[in-house]
Amino acid sequence: MQDVENQTAPEVPAFRDDGGNVSGAFAALVSQAVTTGDAASLRALVSDLHEADVGALIEALDSGERPRFIELLGEDFDFTALTEVDDAVREEILEEIPNEEIAEGVRDLEVDDAVYILEDLDEEDKAEVLDRLPALERVALQRSLEYPEDSAGRRMQTQFIAVPPFWSVGQTIDYMRETEDLPDTFYEIFVIDPGYHLIGTVPLDKLLRSKRPMKIGDIMSEDQHLIRATDDQEEAARLFQRYNLVSCAVVDVSNRLVGVMMVDDIVDVIEEEADEDLKALGGVKGDEELSDTVLYTVKSRFPWLFANLITAVLAATVIAFFEHSIERMVALAVLMPIVASMGGNAGTQTMTVTVRALATKELHRSNAWRVIRRELAVGATNGLAFALILGSVAVGWFGIRDLGIVIGMAILTVLTTAALGGILIPLLLSRFGVDPAVSSGPFVTTITDVVGFFSFLGIATLWFGLS
Structure with missing residues (x-):
């Protein structure tokens, strides 16, 4: 009998083929794990994949396998991957997933990604999902969903760092070190007055180069670019393009700071708008996808x-x-x-x-x-x-x-x-x-x-x- 210890695990094929697409061999392995219900093997295959790659993998699976794929991964499935698939595929998947699972999945997402998923649900399901979320998260999502479709308010992140002008540089740095609930990614500190009106910004590089005793108000830049939450997302993209921005404050009708748009969101907007214009010139609806019926x-x-x-x-x-x-x-x-x-x-x-x-x-x-x-x-x-x-x-x-x-x-x-x-x-x-x-x-x-x-x-x- 062959010694079990000498046996080696089969080599997992590369995720991408030579053309940059999901390889058929890798997709076949995932499909087999889904069909047999082998959650352990499935987790081992996809655990190291970026959410964009998971989205591509979901599209490579048969429509009947997609909900089962998510079910087998359970808590290990990152719902951000659903923002990387075609609209038709996402809507099809969301119809098969119970609302309580959707609510659990979007809890840990950034607001703009959660909105991107929830806006595809019908009003009844959307209300049920929102009711299952904690109050603070529910209010933030409801506020973003109230903005017009394709507006900056739908694309913005509601997590940002805002401090008063009388704080010192050292106080601000200590605050960021000690606070656990900070945005995953940020490039500047927003300076606000007591009414939450934006009065200036401080880039992180300038903050870190300044002496600790200096006041934030002394190093902030008052020359700022603003996006209104009701502005069309294409207008926001043009602002980023014109001034080479990596992030930009979003304000409401009263000029109060309500969110921030990041350059990664703008890249998606530019791609969407260009895609819609190109399709429209060819007589195709902008939301048509290869996965449509x-x-x-x-x-x-x-x-x-x-x-x-x-x-x-x-x-x-x-x-x-x-x-x-x-x-x-x-x-x-x-x-x-x-x-x-x-x-x-x-x-x-x-x-x-x-x-x-x-x-x-x-x-x-x-x-x-x-x-x-x-x-x-x-x-x-x-x-x-x-x-x-x-x-x-x-x-x-x-x-x-x-x-x-x-x-x-x-x-x-x-x-x-x-x-x-x-x-x-x-x-x-x-x-x-x-x-x-x-x-x-x-x-x-x-x-x-x-x-x-x-x-x-x-x-x-x-x-x-x-x-």
């Missing part, structure tokens, strides 16, 4: 496709108007898609730049006309260049010299119009309070298609007398 995805994409169907019908109507001209000169039918495609691409280029500039506040009323003139000049210049290129191609292809002139004039017209429409439509939509990222596409497509077909076929009809 087929039915939800179909409902999300159908309206955009329907809008594009209407624009296509309108463009087809223009073509039908020149049916007789197309019958008499087949070359027009061959060249039409080129004109429409060039106009659509030019319009999309301008629209994408404009929508992004509006989102980042780089484009505003004071510089709008300058940017419009620039885009118009770009469209006209590209139009002239491609008029020469396509005109030469048309002449060489069909041997009709005048056809090169016709398509050249049409390309110049459509590229200039596309540039103008690509910037004016998002500006007008933004002016009327409509999200240009979501709504610009169908309008720009309609203009470029209609103008492209109408200009090319109309000029050809007049030039060659095809009517």
Whole structure:
């Protein structure tokens, strides 16, 4: 019989594969532990993983295994991992976990992470979870949940260090050393008056370099950046980006200090907002995830496709108007898609730049006309260049010299119009309070298609007398 002591435990495969994803071998081991209910093996596999890696692992498991995975880990499961998964996956998991377990899981989380989880629950479950929390934690979470969705109040942490200006540096340092309930991470000390109004800040490096007897009020900086709790999270992200901040105080309508936003929260905000804008430009809802059901995805994409169907019908109507001209000169039918495609691409280029500039506040009323003139000049210049290129191609292809002139004039017209429409439509939509990222596409497509077909076929009809 082989000596048991000489046996070695099987080697655990690497968590990540060469592509940086959860390796199939590691996920299979975890899945096996979940299926067999082997909690000890499961804890050994995931105990050293970061919460972001645990979130990736949860997404790699089958939907039926995810609640069991959390149940087997019990108290060892860090609910912060649920902030790292897709919204659809998180909602699916929360539906399977009893409210008392959710309440126990969010008790040790920072307020912003707890809010991120609780906001996915329906009102009844949310109220039950909150009722199971200690009073202080419940009040903090309720206050954050009362702020508008996507606001700074939902993203802020309510734990921070605030001291009066008459404290000394030594007193402040001793306070931080002796107090157990401090934030896990902080970069500055906030200085407040008796009404909790923020009057200054002291970075940790400055605090540690100052002599112990010095007063906080003497070393604090009064030049501070503030975020209102009701501000949109995108506005907060721009403030961090503009001034290279790592943390920033959050105040209420009375300018009282209520929280702090950290740079790690802002990184998530920037990623979210960029993701939403990119999806919106492609006609996809900003909250669509790869884990969404087929039915939800179909409902999300159908309206955009329907809008594009209407624009296509309108463009087809223009073509039908020149049916007789197309019958008499087949070359027009061959060249039409080129004109429409060039106009659509030019319009999309301008629209994408404009929508992004509006989102980042780089484009505003004071510089709008300058940017419009620039885009118009770009469209006209590209139009002239491609008029020469396509005109030469048309002449060489069909041997009709005048056809090169016709398509050249049409390309110049459509590229200039596309540039103008690509910037004016998002500006007008933004002016009327409509999200240009979501709504610009169908309008720009309609203009470029209609103008492209109408200009090319109309000029050809007049030039060659095809009517």
